[in-house]
Amino acid sequence: xxxxxxxxxxxxxxxxxxxxxxxxxxxxxxxxxxxxxxxxxxxxxxxxxxxxxxxxxxxxxxxxxxxxxxxxxxxxxxxxxxxxxxxxxxxxxxxxxxxxxxxxxxxxxxxxxxxxxxxxxxxxxxxxxxxxxxxxxxxxxxxxxxxxxxxxxxxxxxxxxxxxxxxxxxxxxxxxxxxxxxxxxxxxxxxxxxxxxxxxxxxxxxxxxxxxxxxxxxxxxxxxxxxxxxxxxxxxxxxxxxxxxxxxxxxxxxxxxxxxxxxxxxxxxxxxxxxxxxxxxxxxxxxxxxxxxxxxxxxxxxxxxxxxxxxxxxxxxxxxxxxxxxxxxxxxxxxxxxxxxxxxxxxxxxxxxxxxxxxxxxx
Amino acid sequence: xxxxxxxxxxxxxxxxxxxxxxxxxxxxxxxxxxxxxxxxxxxxxxxxxxxxxxxxxxxxxxxxxxxxxxxxxxxxxxxxxxxxxxxxxxxxxxxxxxxxxxxxxxxxxxxxxxxxxxxxxxxxxxxxxxxxxxxxxxxxxxxxxxxxxxxxxxxxxxxxxxxxxxxxxxxxxxxxxxxxxxxxxxxxxxxxxxxxxxxxxxxxxxxxxxxxxxxxxxxxxxxxxxxxxxxxxxxxxxxxxxxxxxxxxxxxxxxxxxxxxxxxxxxxxxxxxxxxxxxxxxxxxxxxxxxxxxxxxxxxxxxxxxxxxxxxxxxxxxxxxxxxxxxxxxxxxxxxxxxxxxxxxxxxxxxxxxxxxxxxxxxxxxxxxxxx
Numbered sequence: 001x002x003x004x005x006x007x008x009x010x011x012x013x014x015x016x017x018x019x020x021x022x023x024x025x026x027x028x029x030x031x032x033x034x035x036x037x038x039x040x041x042x043x044x045x046x047x048x049x050x051x052x053x054x055x056x057x058x059x060x061x062x063x064x065x066x067x068x069x070x071x072x073x074x075x076x077x078x079x080x081x082x083x084x085x086x087x088x089x090x091x092x093x094x095x096x097x098x099x100x101x102x103x104x105x106x107x108x109x110x111x112x113x114x115x116x117x118x119x120x121x122x123x124x125x126x127x128x129x130x131x132x133x134x135x136x137x138x139x140x141x142x143x144x145x146x147x148x149x150x151x152x153x154x155x156x157x158x159x160x161x162x163x164x165x166x167x168x169x170x171x172x173x174x175x176x177x178x179x180x181x182x183x184x185x186x187x188x189x190x191x192x193x194x195x196x197x198x199x200x201x202x203x204x205x206x207x208x209x210x211x212x213x214x215x216x217x218x219x220x221x222x223x224x225x226x227x228x229x230x231x232x233x234x235x236x237x238x239x240x241x242x243x244x245x246x247x248x249x250x251x252x253x254x255x256x257x258x259x260x261x262x263x264x265x266x267x268x269x270x271x272x273x274x275x276x277x278x279x280x281x282x283x284x285x286x287x288x289x290x291x292x293x294x295x296x297x298x299x300x301x302x303x304x305x306x307x308x309x310x311x312x313x314x315x316x317x318x319x320x321x322x323x324x325x326x327x328x329x330x331x332x333x334x335x336x337x338x339x340x341x342x343x344x345x346x347x348x349x350x351x352x353x354x355x356x357x358x359x360x361x362x363x
Numbered sequence: 364x365x366x367x368x369x370x371x372x373x374x375x376x377x378x379x380x381x382x383x384x385x386x387x388x389x390x391x392x393x394x395x396x397x398x399x400x401x402x403x404x405x406x407x408x409x410x411x412x413x414x415x416x417x418x419x420x421x422x423x424x425x426x427x428x429x430x431x432x433x434x435x436x437x438x439x440x441x442x443x444x445x446x447x448x449x450x451x452x453x454x455x456x457x458x459x460x461x462x463x464x465x466x467x468x469x470x471x472x473x474x475x476x477x478x479x480x481x482x483x484x485x486x487x488x489x490x491x492x493x494x495x496x497x498x499x500x501x502x503x504x505x506x507x508x509x510x511x512x513x514x515x516x517x518x519x520x521x522x523x524x525x526x527x528x529x530x531x532x533x534x535x536x537x538x539x540x541x542x543x544x545x546x547x548x549x550x551x552x553x554x555x556x557x558x559x560x561x562x563x564x565x566x567x568x569x570x571x572x573x574x575x576x577x578x579x580x581x582x583x584x585x586x587x588x589x590x591x592x593x594x595x596x597x598x599x600x601x602x603x604x605x606x607x608x609x610x611x612x613x614x615x616x617x618x619x620x621x622x623x624x625x626x627x628x629x630x631x632x633x634x635x636x637x638x639x640x641x642x643x644x645x646x647x648x649x650x651x652x653x654x655x656x657x658x659x660x661x662x663x664x665x666x667x668x669x670x671x672x673x674x675x676x677x678x679x680x681x682x683x684x685x686x687x688x689x690x691x692x693x694x695x696x697x698x699x700x701x702x703x704x705x706x707x708x709x710x711x712x713x714x715x716x717x718x719x720x721x722x723x724x725x726x727x728x729x730x731x732x733x734x735x
Contacts (some may be wrong), residue, residue, distance in 0.1 A: 058494075061495055062494070062495050062497075062498035062499075063498050063499070063502055064498060158377065158379050159379070162401065162716070166401075232492060233492060233564060235492065236492075236717070239492070239717070240386055240492075241386050241387040241489060241490045241491070241492065241720055242387065242716050242717050242720050243716070244385060244386060324493075324494065324495050325493065325495060325558075326492075326493060326562065326564055327488065327491035327492045327493040327559070327562060327564050327565045327568060328491060328492025328493075328564075328568075328717070329564055329567075329568070330567075330568055330715060330717040330718065331401060331715065331717065332715070333564075333567055333568070
């Protein structure tokens with residue numbers, strides 16, 4: 001990898017400069033503030049981009065133009081919508097459980113923030129390199145459903161309650177598949193640290209090196225993580241045609257925006273994990289052959305941040321693609337799919353991967 | 364409302380108001396659901412939110428004016444509704460309309476049926492969570508609307524029929540436009556199958572859901588594609604041919620399963636039949652008068668008259684009691700939507716909320732048709 005694209009040069013420089021100015025404690029606090037601000041800006045920016053992307057992708061699937069009035073190519077549409085939501089009155093319904101009702105959007109929003117903290121987007125562009133990064137993400141991502149459940153319950157609306165309960169049943173089930181699919185890949189990567197997982201793919205991505213089990217694991221992960229983010233065809237927590245708006249029926253203004261935004265940031269998180277586990281994170285595309293040295297060298301010159309976000313965009317596009325194509329499943333079908341099909345497949349796949357790892361039959 | 368009962372295992376039944384404002388009731392229909400968790404115990408439809416007393420209003424209007432009210436009942440089969448009243452007056456006065464009018468009416472009816480089924484297909488997909496179908500359906504429906512606009516001047520409520528004939532002659536480019544539409548739609552209809560019928564999620568959602576037996580279909584009076592999906596041979600176009608239906612070859616779609624998927628399939632097959640009917644007629648529209656000689660004020664002889672036609676939703680009956688005046692003494696519409704709605708509670712018990720949406724979609728309810 002080309003060293004000039006390494007962000008640690010920049011971040012290390014800032015760290016040294018700050019260390020020369022103040023005490024280590026003050027440096028840590030300053031850095032936390034800077035990182036926190038940058039993370040909020042990043043999430044807001046990604047939210048704006050992803051919402052617009054979704055609307056544009058949906059439009060192209062549906063023979064429409066999509067937003068095209070505000071700003072060039074409709075680029076400021078999300079910003080305008082966001083400002084509208086921001087200026088709306090915050091209404092708490094009379095019969096709602098006020099504390100929980102107001103707490104739920106924050107819990108939902110907190111989850112992707114925590115998860116983003118350990119994801120390496122480019123060389124050196126990672127907030128915290130935990131040695132248990134994978135474990136941390138699986139632990140954190142199951143927290144989001146808590147917000148949905150609380151929101152559904154505290155709204156004191158029957159539609160919301162049904163939506164919340166559906167979501168709880170679904171996410172708890174699909175956590176298993178997500179985790180097992182991730183674990184299947186961890187057999188190969190031999191590390192729980194996300195940056196080490198990326199580093200292990202410098203000579204080829206796991207989806208290629210890991211043979212068929214890796215491909216199966218990717219498909220299982222994609223399915224299960226879509227369910228975990230409550231997106232179509234698994235969007236039955238919202239299920240507009242059945243439950244009006246499901247768990248966020250009673251939410252308006254910026255509280256609704258939190259639920260709405262969290263869906264997109266969650267999508268970014270799961271797409272990033274898919275990218276890291278299967279497509280080598282920010283690693284460039286390398287062919288594992290001797291004659292491809294020149295090709296591999298050219299690939300190295302594309303910055304890691306382009307590779308990283310390019311692959312994330314691809315996975316997000318996949319998720320949008322099937323959201324706008326498939327009808328919604330029913331709650332019992334969703335649970336059947338998980339417990340009767342995905343979970344057994346995952347377990348067998350896990351074993352297969354273990355056999356491959358033991359026999360050393362990988363590149 | 365009944366008192367909420369606590370069952371043996373401590374769970375409680377509860378009520379949910381679905382509608383009058385709800386995305387999948389397609390209008391202002393209010394369903395009071397009694398639920399046990401997600402399982403539906405009872406469905407109680409409350410109707411009347413768009414009641415405009417069309418039948419009462421008809422008592423103060425002349426027969427030519429009544430036609431303009433019928434547009435607003437089942438607005439997706441506006442042409443067929445008009446035709447029912449026009450045919451009733453013609454039969455009562457024993458006026459023979461020209462062959463040209465008969466053929467034009469048949470083609471227009473089938474175009475309307477296609478447009479209605481297209482809209483239904485799009486909305487069905489949307490109810491099942493696939494929003495894309497809606498836009499696909501509207502793309503194709505737009506072409507029919509344009510054809511209607513050229514000839515009749517209106518896109519939805521056409522008012523094209525009048526006792527004795529049709530209001531205007533066909534637009535010169537009518538045949539060319541219809542042929543072009545048929546040619547394009549023949550390639551688009553398989554796309555519908557690709558998007559929904561062949562999709563495993565969709566088939567799993569609809570197969571075996573909301574089963575309606577033949578006996579129930581007959582006793583509830585479920586007609587149209589919904590009834591025929593249960594094997595009830597109720598196509599008025601076959602049993603009592605009117606207009607030019609006796610001179611075209613088409614199959615009455617009869618399926619046996621009676622579930623939501625069969626109702627879905629019945630409509631898809633019916634679209635193919637409609638295409639075939641238009642294909643047979645479009646090249647041989649006979650020449651002739653578009654209007655039989657009629658008096659300015661139509662007075663029906665004293666007596667009772669009944670006329671039925673096949674709309675996109677089923678059998679529409681018009682019953683008129685005349686006392687010999689220029690306005691009817693009493694008018695009663697037997698609307699297909701009302702009878703089809705009555706079966707909803709019967710076939711959706713024991714299913715889930717998501718199934719209720721699928722069942723309602725396949726019954727293809729138009730609320731103004733129910734309320735009138």
